[in-house]
Amino acid sequence: MYPSSHEKESASDASAIRSWSESLRSDPYRSYLYSYPHKTAYRELQPRVPLSELWRGEQAETFFLYMHIPFCGARCGFCNLFTLPDKRRDAHLQYVDALERQARQWAPLVSHKPFARFAIGGGTPTLLAPELLDRLFDIAEEIMGLDPEKASISVETSPETVTEDRLRILRERRVDRVSMGIQSFIEAEAAAIYRPQMPLEVERALELLKREPFPILNLDLIYGLPGQTADSWLYSVERALSYGPEEIFLYPLYTREQTIVKPEDIRKRGGDLRMECYFAARDLLRRSGYIQHSMRRFSKEDEGSAKTLLPYGCQEEGMVGLGCGARSYTRNLHYASRYAVDRQATASIIADYVAAERYDTADYGFVLNEAEQKRRFLLKAVLHSEGLAFTAYKDRFGSDVRNDFPELEMLLQSGMAVVEQGELRLTDEGLAYSDAIGDWLISPEVRERMEGFGFA
Incomplete structure (x- = not known):
């Protein structure tokens, strides 16, 4: 496992950065972070x-x-x-x-x-x-x-x-x-x-x-x-x-x-x-x-709808998920039905959903404090080629993302990312290793919950 993103303070020299980037490259497919926090953290x-x-x-x-x-x-x-x-x-x-x-x-x-x-x-x-x-x-x-x-x-x-x-x-x-x-x-x-x-x-x-x-x-x-x-x-x-x-x-x-x-x-x-x-x-x-x-x-380049669409932010808040297995996202809480892969457990969860009369409370999910809201905003932006706009982050949270996440310097020093016109973007190499980068940026609290998840 490569170093935690929170160990950046003790890894500022060139050899440490080289060691970090080598560990990242050695395990590029450690995890696929579809959304943050991951459903196994619920x-x-x-x-x-x-x-x-x-x-x-x-x-x-x-x-x-x-x-x-x-x-x-x-x-x-x-x-x-x-x-x-x-x-x-x-x-x-x-x-x-x-x-x-x-x-x-x-x-x-x-x-x-x-x-x-x-x-x-x-x-x-x-x-x-x-x-x-x-x-x-x-x-x-x-x-x-x-x-x-x-x-x-x-x-x-x-x-x-x-x-x-x-x-x-x-x-x-x-x-x-x-x-x-x-x-x-x-x-x-x-x-x-x-x-x-x-x-x-x-x-x-x-x-x-x-x-x-x-x-x-x-x-x-x-x-x-x-x-x-x-x-x-x-x-x-x-x-x-x-x-x-x-x-x-x-x-x-x-x-x-x-x-x-x-x-x-x-x-x-x-x-x-x-x-x-x-x-x-x-x-x-x-x-x-x-x-x-x-x-x-x-x-x-010309893909898109012929309709005049309403705007929707890339951060995927305001996600209203209907159906068993659907996730719903608000700024402060992500919630869903319970998650399973095993056939018997999945069938049982669906049966409970079908038999239910009321669906008006959230009983399974993850409460996002401000630190996790910041991390989600960062992850949703930086793993895409459009990148993270520093002003957008500051407008949302009132702070500088580089101060909140000093580990981003590791991406810049290793050549995995660049800063251009006030935006942090992954380079071609960074995009290739973005699954590993996403996994590296998971908070210790979320990782602990993910590792403690018991599959049914």
């Missing part, structure tokens, strides 16, 4: 927090509405998300009934701010029957008050669930971003991560998607798969590019607690090629006219 809240009080004081000018559909056709070998392989229509119907019940209770609490974003994720939302998928939009618009003319709307899908009737619903509901996980165009590589996916099925889904006028098609790919080579990885990237997606996400393979794929599966091929694959794909995408926004996200 704990039971005592006392429970009434949502009426929580949302009344939320300072975000606009909100983000998210719905989580925790069902999928099969659990992939890399997945540690809150999702359950379950294709039963009656289970889906009961779940959507519960989501609507929750929405009716939450709507009066969050109706004082407009929704600038709406996303449906999972799981696989398009696993739902068309009439249930359509009903999610009714809940968003008729109950939650979403204006589809002013909000960016995104939906996740998978190749086997892309059908003409489902795409018709998305088109009619003004969806402007469809995201599909492909991971690999090579059947053997998909099989190695326990993903029952045929290349012809992927091609069929892509052909259907490209006929539709969605402003943004996003495709997800994963590198570092068992048996994958740098050449086979670039083949998948090139196949994805041939469909002209407006956005591509490149994810390194992670093996984590309770994922089916284990570290030894990566080592079987004799070496870890993830960094080599990253650089090869990054360079190809840049040559192809894509702009890099983070270690993972690349987009075409």
Whole structure:
């Protein structure tokens, strides 16, 4: 494990900085920090927090509405998300009934701010029957008050669930971003991560998607798969590019607690090629006219919605998460249902959600004090190519980020970051190691809770 970010005071000389950067480079894929604080830092809240009080004081000018559909056709070998392989229509119907019940209770609490974003994720939302998928939009618009003319709307899908009737619903509901996980165009590589996916099925889904006028098609790919080579990885990237997606996400393979794929599966091929694959794909995408926004996200310069959208801050506060497994973010509190990966535990949590009559308190989450709010603001900005604006931080917190986080000097002295026009940005090398940098910046308090989390 590389040195804590809080040890910077004793590591100011050149040799210490060199040692720090070498330790960072030696373990670039230690952890993927999807959000901060991480969901494994959440704990039971005592006392429970009434949502009426929580949302009344939320300072975000606009909100983000998210719905989580925790069902999928099969659990992939890399997945540690809150999702359950379950294709039963009656289970889906009961779940959507519960989501609507929750929405009716939450709507009066969050109706004082407009929704600038709406996303449906999972799981696989398009696993739902068309009439249930359509009903999610009714809940968003008729109950939650979403204006589809002013909000960016995104939906996740998978190749086997892309059908003409489902795409018709998305088109009619003004969806402007469809995201599909492909991971690999090579059947053997998909099989190695326990993903029952045929290349012809992927091609069929892509052909259907490209006929539709969605402003943004996003495709997800994963590198570092068992048996994958740098050449086979670039083949998948090139196949994805041939469909002209407006956005591509490149994810390194992670093996984590309770994922089916284990570290030894990566080592079987004799070496870890993830960094080599990253650089090869990054360079190809840049040559192809894509702009890099983070270690993972690349987009075409002209990607975007034709709508006149309401503004929404990149810090993702004001996140209203409906559904079991959805996280909600206010400035002072992040909360959700309990988290599990094990099938039995996940099914039990979903069953409790479906059976519940009231959803008007937060009972599981993380309270952010000012120090953690500052750290979240820093992390959300610095891990993206747009960088951290010093004035934005000072406007929010009234202090200088360089004084609050002197360890940032380590990034500058090691060449992982630069300061330009009052903004701290990661260099190309820093972006490549941004997962390790994000893990390094976790506070000791959050790390202790993460390490103490017991998977069910």
